[in-house]
Structures are given as structure tokens and as C-alpha cells.
Amino acid sequence: MHETLWKLHFPEFIASNDKVIKQLMDAAIMVTLPARQQVFYPGKICDNYLLILSGSVKAQIMSTDGREILLYHVLAGDSCVLTTSCLLGNNNYPAEGYTETEVSAFAIPAHIFHRCLEQSTFFREFVFRNFSQRLADVIKRMESISFGSVEQKLAKALLASGEKTLHKTHNELALELGSAREVVSRHLKRFESYGWLSLSRGAISNINFDALHKISHFNDQS
Template identity: 40%
Template sequence: MLKPQELRIAGEILPFLNDPTTPIGRDFATQATLLHLPAGTTIFSEGDECSVFAVLSSGTVRVFKIGETGREITLYRFGRGESCILTTSCVLSARQFPAIAVVEKDTTAFVIDQFTFRDWINRYGEWRDYVFKLLSQRLATVMAIVDEIAFRRVDVRLAEFLLQHAAGEPPVLYATHQHIAAELGTSREVVSRILADFSDDGLIRSGRGQIVIRDRERLQQRAQAQ
């Protein structure tokens, strides 16, 4: 059974749990558990059975695919108050997990078993609304990623990625070429080639594990190119 402090946290991320005397509030208090997962923990590997459903109260989980060539693509991340739509789909359909889910930042999560999850979908409208809203939002995110990969040039997406994630003055991004490739759904070789072009044009300065933006205005022009 969850402790009062844990129930308070649950109410903060899922407002319909604020009243512990409601049927869903009582069931959540007695049937959910709070787990702590350190960074680097693999929650699911491709082909695993989805036996639990988790709602994060802190931290970040990255969900990604690895192709036959070893190339990675990040599908999405989820954090506080969110869950994994692939897990949701697998629990509802009794299918195996089709990707890999790894803890990116130390995470705590409220976990319920698959049978309880299905039971709550049938019994509690507020729980059902939460799950369907989650599915809708995350599906939109995945569709945006598909659109990016299929229809936007990699150099444009890479310029935009650098501008979004570099920080400081001058702006610096600490990341490997492999990490950037996984985020953009392309190969490390392609990322390295484009970064070399950016460097030759004076837009960036690239070193081991870091990229410094030298000309933000011209890099923004590259990010807006058609």
C-alpha cells in the first residue's frame, strides 16, 4: 500500500487521485507500487512481454528502435505524469514490446500490473480518459517524427537540433555524433559529414563530444531552408 506522501505525489501528477476516498483513489493506494529506477536501467527490450503499466513521477525514459544495421532512432521520451504508449498498446493487445525503453535520468514510477490496468480501463472513466489522452498526445509526437524523417532534409533538421539544444555563450552542445544521429533517425556518417560542412562554412566548431555554434544567424538560415 502506498504511503501518504506517495499518495500526495500521485495526486499532483494525476489530479483525479487527489481524493483518496474515491473508488479509483482507494484502488490506486492499495494496488499501485512506487519503484525507483536508476539511469541506464533497461525497462523493456524488444520482444518482452508487457506485464506492467507505469506512470512516471520523476525522471525521463527514452524509447527507441535499433535497425538491422545497428542504427538507432529515438521514437519519444516521457517524463513526469506520463507513460509509454507502446506499453499501453502491448498491455491492451497482449502483444510483445516492439522497441527498447531505457531510463535516461533517475526515475521513480507508480506501477500497476496488466490485469489491474485493464480492469481500471473498464471501470473508471477518469482512468480511461487519462490513458486515451496519453495515447492521442504521444501518437501526434510519433507522427511528427515520421514527418520529419520522411520529408525534411537532414541538414535542415540538424541545424534546428543544434539551435534547440546548445546552451551558454557561445552556445555549446555536448553530444557525440552517434547520439545526434539517434535523435534524428539517421546514420552517424551522415551527421559527421554535415557537421564537417557546417564547420567548413564557419557555422560551428566541432570537437570531441562537443559542438560550438559560431554563427547563430547563418545557422538559423540553414534551419529554415526548404
């Protein structure tokens, strides 16, 4: 049953003392996926409710001009908001998901998910609480992509790490911001010319938090 993994990542399941939850844990299948593997795609049927144990999955959509737009990341201890939505609405996936690293997860078959949702108050509360939290994160992210200049969004993304050195490529930042790599590169080079950061292959260092903070809040102060 992989009780140790349940206890480590989802201790509330162990503590619930719910017979239905015990059946769910027994039915869960441990799966491991390699990095950069497609997990789902538009139109795919949702067969399992996934609870991530380790690694990271990114969910994204394609814009009309062919750009990838990141929706959210699913990390250890998380459930996927699109998976939950598809299971609850009996719909197919509307977006695509890829593993960013090797991923381990508990896969709970759809029929077990629905039975436990019907029979267990604990599981219903867990599912809807996580769904609500993840959905709020997605909405917040879409707002950040839709509003504000690329310059502001880039400054906020650089500040979000809290580190003086950020190990991300220009393409990864562009994906997060819903912008084009060339646009992000142009703004980063301008930031570098101002002395706000230093660019190297796969990394952005010497980030000036004070300067970027002022840029990220420019519209808020005007």
C-alpha cells in the same frame, strides 16, 4: 501510498475523488531503475502500466542496417505510448526501451490497469488522452526523420534546444535523427567550417541560430 508524489506529478488523480482511482493509487508499486538499464525489448510481455515520476526513458527500434532509431523519450509526468498500446491490444513490445538516467516510476499491474479502465471514466479519459498526445508526438518525429535532408534535420535538432551550447555527442544526435554518427559528424564539421558553431568533446557551442534557421527552412521556401 506516496500521496506526496501523486500530488506532485499526477495531481489530477488526487483531485478525482474516484474510489476506483483510490484503489489504483493504493495498488501502484514504486520502482527505481538505474541509468542505462533495459526496460523492455521486442517480444517482452507488458506487465505494468508505468507513470514516470523522474528521469528519462528512451524507446527505440533497430533499422535493417543495424542503426538505432529513437522513437521518443518518456519523461516525468508521462506514460509510455508503447506500454499503453501493448496493454490495450494485449500485445508484446515491438521495440526496446532503456533508461537514460536513474528513473523512478509508479508501476500499476496490468490487471489493475484493465479493471480501472473498465470501471473509471476518469482513468479512461486520462489513458486515452495521454496515448493520443504521445502517439501524435511519435508520428511527428517519424515525419521529421523520414522527410528532409540530414542537413535540415540536423539544423532543426540544434535549434530545438534554444541554447547556444548543446551538450550532446555526435552519436546521440545521430540516434535522434535516425542517421549514422559518421554522417552527422561530417555535417557538423562542415557547419563548423562555415563558422556556424564550434565543436568540442561532448558539446556543440557558439550555435548560430540565424544561419541554421535558414538551412532548416530551405525546402519550405523553395
